[in-house]
Amino acid sequence: MKPLLKVDDISSFIGPFHILQGVSLEVYPGEVVVILGRNGAGKTTTLRSIVGQVPPSKGAITLDGVSLVNMPTHIAVRQGIGYVPEDYGVFDLLTVEENLALAMRQRDKPTHNRHDEVLEIFPDLRIAFRRLAMTLSGGQRQMLSIARALLNENKIILIDEPSKGLAPIVIERIQKVLLSLKKKSTIVLVEQNFALACAVGDRYYIINDGRTVLNGSIDDLIDDTALQQTHLGLMPA
Amino acid sequence: MTAKRWLWASYAVALILLLVLPHAIGVMTRELIGRIFILAVFGMSYDILRGYTGIINLGHAAFFGGGTYIAGIMFTRLGTSASASLLAVALAWAFAVILALVMGQFAFRNTGAGGVLACAMITLAFGEIVRHTAETFRQFTQGADGLTFAVPVIFRDRIGMYYYALLFLVVMTLLLRQFINSPAGRVLQAIRDNEQRARFLGYDVRKYKLLALVTAALAASSAGFMFALLTRFANTDLLSVQNTLNALLFTIVGGTGTLYGAIVGTAFVQLVQSYLLELRGIHEIFARWQIFFGAIYVLVVLYMPLGMVGAFLRIKGSLAYWRTSGGNHTRAGD
Numbered sequence: 001m002k003p004l005l006k007v008d009d010i011s012s013f014i015g016p017f018h019i020l021q022g023v024s025l026e027v028y029p030g031e032v033v034v035i036l037g038r039n040g041a042g043k044t045t046t047l048r049s050i051v052g053q054v055p056p057s058k059g060a061i062t063l064d065g066v067s068l069v070n071m072p073t074h075i076a077v078r079q080g081i082g083y084v085p086e087d088y089g090v091f092d093l094l095t096v097e098e099n100l101a102l103a104m105r106q107r108d109k110p111t112h113n114r115h116d117e118v119l120e121i122f123p124d125l126r127i128a129f130r131r132l133a134m135t136l137s138g139g140q141r142q143m144l145s146i147a148r149a150l151l152n153e154n155k156i157i158l159i160d161e162p163s164k165g166l167a168p169i170v171i172e173r174i175q176k177v178l179l180s181l182k183k184k185s186t187i188v189l190v191e192q193n194f195a196l197a198c199a200v201g202d203r204y205y206i207i208n209d210g211r212t213v214l215n216g217s218i219d220d221l222i223d224d225t226a227l228q229q230t231h232l233g234l235m236p237a
Numbered sequence: 238m239t240a241k242r243w244l245w246a247s248y249a250v251a252l253i254l255l256l257v258l259p260h261a262i263g264v265m266t267r268e269l270i271g272r273i274f275i276l277a278v279f280g281m282s283y284d285i286l287r288g289y290t291g292i293i294n295l296g297h298a299a300f301f302g303g304g305t306y307i308a309g310i311m312f313t314r315l316g317t318s319a320s321a322s323l324l325a326v327a328l329a330w331a332f333a334v335i336l337a338l339v340m341g342q343f344a345f346r347n348t349g350a351g352g353v354l355a356c357a358m359i360t361l362a363f364g365e366i367v368r369h370t371a372e373t374f375r376q377f378t379q380g381a382d383g384l385t386f387a388v389p390v391i392f393r394d395r396i397g398m399y400y401y402a403l404l405f406l407v408v409m410t411l412l413l414r415q416f417i418n419s420p421a422g423r424v425l426q427a428i429r430d431n432e433q434r435a436r437f438l439g440y441d442v443r444k445y446k447l448l449a450l451v452t453a454a455l456a457a458s459s460a461g462f463m464f465a466l467l468t469r470f471a472n473t474d475l476l477s478v479q480n481t482l483n484a485l486l487f488t489i490v491g492g493t494g495t496l497y498g499a500i501v502g503t504a505f506v507q508l509v510q511s512y513l514l515e516l517r518g519i520h521e522i523f524a525r526w527q528i529f530f531g532a533i534y535v536l537v538v539l540y541m542p543l544g545m546v547g548a549f550l551r552i553k554g555s556l557a558y559w560r561t562s563g564g565n566h567t568r569a570g571d
Contacts, residue, residue: 074440075441077437083437091431094423094427098426101423102423102424102438148438
């Protein structure tokens with residue numbers, strides 16, 4: 001089987017800083033791949049490089065066989081990427097309804113059906129439909145951000161730290177949503193919350209100092225406490 | 238009566254008052270109100286850029302002054318026939334669209350952190366190029382001395398011109414309101430909120446900024462054309478950065494990102510300016526009306542940073558939120 005998303009040995013700079021120095025990963029259709037690593041390892045920059053916000057200076061990125069390198073962000077995401085950035089990426093001064101409407105790329109009937117499906121998944125958003133996004137809680141904003149990525153027939157969804165700054169009870173709800181998406185979507189998840197990553201992930205990649213250092217199945221990682229300690233700084237329970 | 242009906246009733250009363258008004262006031266006041274109607278459209282055109290898209294355009298007066306000058310030059314050179322008038326309108330719009338497209342190609346090139354400043358500087362440069370060109374071609378524009386011209390017969394009646402200006406304001410307000418409430422208008426508001434996030438949703442930010450600039454340029458150019466019909470005079474001050482700052486002032490005082498704020502702001506600025514000038518008879522110091530106006534402006538910015546309409550909408554929104562939430566402001570889900 002061919003990978004849906006292939007990132008091949010990319011290097012990316014932010015200003016003078018050489019952040020990514022050899023990141024490679026492959027994502028196959030229908031799986032959830034989790035990118036793990038310590039703070040500042042280059043996880044978020046990897047997602048930003050995929051969507052063209054931080055264009056790689058070296059290496060290759062292909063989505064379904066189409067090269068994304070040097071593609072402007074707005075064109076890259078139109079290839080079928082739903083991106084949920086770490087700061088939620090919602091428009092504070094627009095209502096929930098307007099935020100959702102903006103995310104709909106094709107205003108045809110199937111998309112409208114998805115609109116209803118998405119509101120079924122996130123009932124909170126239906127209640128807050130006419131409220132400004134700035135009045136939503138952190139959890140609701142995260143749900144709105146994920147909901148927008150689900151509105152279109154995206155080939156892949158990139159989600160950056162969905163649990164960041166949220167209360168445990170809200171993380172549980174996000175986890176349930178991600179588990180419900182697992183069967184239908186291909187997802188790349190950057191996550192610091194190890195429990196959430198293990199609960200939803202199929203495979204993992206560990207990035208350290210801008211390089212992919214390890215990959216494998218999540219089940220193997222759960223069993224290997226030494227590896228968790230060495231690469232993720234997790235203390236044994 | 239519901240709130241919406243009250244609103245429509247107040248619009249109807251205001252419209253009736255404005256229709257009756259020119260018969261009850263003097264020539265100078267009628268001229269002043271007509272000027273407010275037209276400058277309000279100039280202010281709204283600036284609000285499309287500053288308030289709805291987050292663009293700072295320091296050369297916006299080039300569109301307004303361009304409209305005035307093209308009307309003046311065409312009426313001077315070709316006469317005031319209907320065909321000359323139509324040609325003048327077409328030329329004013331063509332000038333606005335072409336200048337906006339060229340200006341935008343350069344101004345929206347930088348998408349990085351310094352993009353706003355770069356845009357302001359590049360638009361300032363374009364505005365100055367247009368002003369300098371107008372001053373250079375004195376045989377057409379009469380430079381800083383100004384160009385006086387006759388206007389078509391139907392616009393010569395002062396009361397009639399008041400009604401044309403009112404009609405212009407109503408039509409342009411409806412058109413611009415339609416534009417900002419359209420899907421494209423929502424994208425512009427998203428760009429104002431955060432350009433990068435708009436790109437993540439697949440929007441070509443530069444294309445939408447160009448759309449905003451062209452729309453604002455057409456509105457400003459139309460306002461400039463109407464200004465020509467009202468004042469029958471054009472000089473290079475209309476193309477200056479000071480005139481752009483006037484539009485910025487109208488929107489800041491009235492409330493950026495509200496559209497109607499520009500109408501309120503223009504009326505406030507023009508009326509205060511006129512009132513302060515009238516006070517010259519009481520004391521010489523009022524001849525320096527800018528001093529007082531500057532103080533009023535500072536007070537408005539300090540105590541009403543959202544502008545008059547912005548402050549009103551915020552209070553209204555807070556009251557509505559308070560009512561719907563039953564006074565409970567705790568945010569669930571955190």
